Structures are given as C-alpha cells and as structure tokens.
Amino acid sequence: MTLRDRVALVTGADRGIGRAIAVALAGAGAHVAVGYRSRAADAEAVAAELRSRGRRAVAIQADLAVEADVSRLVREAAAALGEVEVLVSNAGIGEAADLDGLDVALFDRTLAVNLRAPFLATQAVLPAMRRRRFGRLLYVSSTAAQVGGIIGPHYAASKAALVGLAHAYASRLAPEGITANVIAPALVETEMIGSNPRARPDRIPVGRFGRPEEVAELAVALVSNAYVTGQTVQVNGGVYFT
Template identity: 55%
Template sequence: MAELHGKVALVTGGTRGIGREIALEFARAGADVAIVGRKHSEDADAVLAEVHALGRKAHACFADLSNATDAASAVAKASAALGPISLLVNNAGINPSKPLDQISPVDWNEAIGINLSSAFYVTQAVLPAMRAQQWGRIIMLSSVAAQLGGVIGPHYAASKAGLIGMMHGYAALLAKEGITVNAIAPALIETEMLKSNNRIRPDLIPIGRFGKVEEVASIALMLAGNGYITGQTINANGGWYMS
C-alpha cells in the first residue's frame, strides 16, 4: 500500500461512485482528503464521516467546476482547510447519453465543460503548490470511450479523449519537477451513474461483468505511490480495449 501520511488529496466528483472510493482509499493510506461535489448532499456528509472515522482530516467543497473561477475557489478553500494539495484526482464528470441525432450544441458544451475543462481549471489551480513542493500526483479519470467511442455518444468520447491528451501534455512538462500525471480509463464500473443507463449491458465486457469501484481505486492508490510512472493510461476495462 502507498504511504500517503502527510499528503493532502483533492478528489473532484468525490461524493459518489469511483471518486468516493478513491477518496476513502487515500484516507486509508494516511492522506487527508478534500472532496468536491456540485452541491451539498448526504453523500458528501457520509464521505466526510468515513474519512474522519479513519482518523484523517476531511473537507468538502461545492462548486461548478466547469467555471474557472469556481474551480479556483474550491481549490483555495480546500487548501485553506487542509494544507497544500499534493494529490489531485480529476474525476468530476457526467455521462449524458442521448441518441446521436438528439445531441445538441448545449449537450456538447456541457460534456466538454464538466468532463474536460473542469480538469484543466482544477489542475492549473493546484500546480503552484505542487511545483513549490517539487512533488505531486495528478490522475485523470478518462474512459474506454476515449479509445473505442463507447456507448454514450461522441460528445462524451471527445471529452474523455481530451483528458488523455491533456494528461500527456502535463506529464511531459512536469516530469522533471517530481510531479507525475497519469490517466485511468475504466470501462463499465458499477456506480449509480451506470445503473441509470439501461442501454449498457455487462455482456459488452469480455470478462463478463461490470467492474468494481474498488478495482479502480486500487489503481489510483498505486499511481499515488509511484514516482516513475508518468504519461500513462491505465486501462481498467475487463478486456474491452487491449493495448
């Protein structure tokens, strides 16, 4: 297990699903954890309670991360509460599934704003502290849709592919500063977001089942503890896409 004592993690979209499990996994490894959600909810309160029960500090921020000002404000509030951010997981996202002929410019802009632009805004906000520490771990939650197109739509696939390109750019520029940047590309993971989409079936996956949030969180923890892996996309997809 990675040793994260003394580190502060920020997990966007950290109130439910994959983000929630990553936040708890980091807390189990000794990190203090800030989560960012779109609005206050019982889910956020539950995550804070679990982190506190593990003996770690916790903080919740609520913001529209597709807005650059709100994203910077959320990072500032988390840093004021817990200290400089040294671990960032860009997990905030939506999967707005619609038939192809019904995807509008509004749908496109929403997917790009929440799934892709938010990661840029938050990353830019945490980088000064990471560069000052000469240590950082940044993880982008992409998707198998970035590689295969997926089943949601081209707006979603483009937003997730953009995360991989952005990851490559940051990784190349920050490699000599003690900051690694990687992506995780899950396929179909058992979350409320997945259950809400009845078009998605487990028989799409060669392994024959949906993935578990714990299986993604364990990858995030591995990347948090490894200083030699950077610029990589780790595929947690049950064999749907092989590289």
C-alpha cells in the same frame, strides 16, 4: 512512496468511483478534500467516514462548470487541509445522446465539466506543487476514449482529450517531481452506468461490471509511484486491449 499526511483533492467524491478513491487514499494515509456539486449529505458522509479513520477531511461544494467555483474549490481545500499535493480529477457528466439528439449545448456542457474543469483545477494546484517539487495529477477518463462507448461522441471526445492533457503535463513536469496519469474505466457499477440500458455485463469479456474499489486500488498505486507518468491505464474487464 508513502501517501501518509499528503493532501488530496478528489472531485466528484460524493459517490461512485470518486468516493471509492477518496476512501482508498485515506486508507493509504492521505488527508482528503471531498469535492461535490449538489449531494451535500452524501459528501459529508464520505468526509465523516474518512475522519473516523483518523484522517482529516472536508466536503467542499463546487459546480465544476463554473470557472470561479473550480478555483474556489482548490483554495478552500488548501485552507482546510493544506496545499493540494494529489489532484484526482474524477467528476464528470455523461448524458447519453444519439447522433440526431446531440447539440452544441450538450457538447459544450460536457466538455466544460469533463475537460475544462480538470484543466482549471490543475492550473490552480500547480503553483504549490511546483514550489514543493512534488505533485500527483490523476485524471479519470474512460474506455470510451478508445472505443467510442455507449454515451455519445461528446462524452468520448471529452474523455479522449484528458489523455492529451495528461501527456502535456507529464512531459513538462516530470523534471519537477510531478507526475500525470490517466485511468480509463469501462462499465463500472455507478449511477451513470445503472441509468443506461445499453450497459450490460454481457458486453464485457470477464462477464461482470467493474467495482469502484477496483478502480480506486489502481488510483492509489499510480499516485504512490514516482516513476510512472504519462500513462493511460485501462480498467475495463477486457473490453479494450492495449
């Protein structure tokens, strides 16, 4: 399936994995809405790069912890580029906390961005996808969902829940031409990993951190495929085997 002239929305696309996915989708022919929270200059630079490649692109600010912002993000993306056909829920927070330092406020804040926002964004894009009988839902989870990870229970729980969310959508929407899949990266070269002293390449069997572009390649493959749905694909250098 070609992605040419499809409209994609990528959350957290101002940097890291989200940026790489936005660039890869544009390279595959999609028009892309670049979602971001606070780094306007970075997001505008990504959108400018995509436009330089001949694609339509727009940067849209939204705080995904705020319900109204999530629905506004989808509306503004549709107004600028057309109805969203590919949703990549990539944005996430990962404030490290040990068991003694983890409180309800951090737990709730993490789930609001990492789980509730993807749910809200999905619900917002689904009416148009169902009308068209075409849609691609892709959730960026983490190997922490399987192994616990280095950030904390709150983060692992939020990322594990994305798998259940994708399964539920995949099972219900497959007859309507809509797929839902998950990518689960581990220790990819991003700011989140760079700020965590426990993130070391010697923890990874292949001996190095992953690159955002390696995750993006898989993202494009998944949203280009009409027959793969309900799957969680690991991109982890051998940290966890399925």
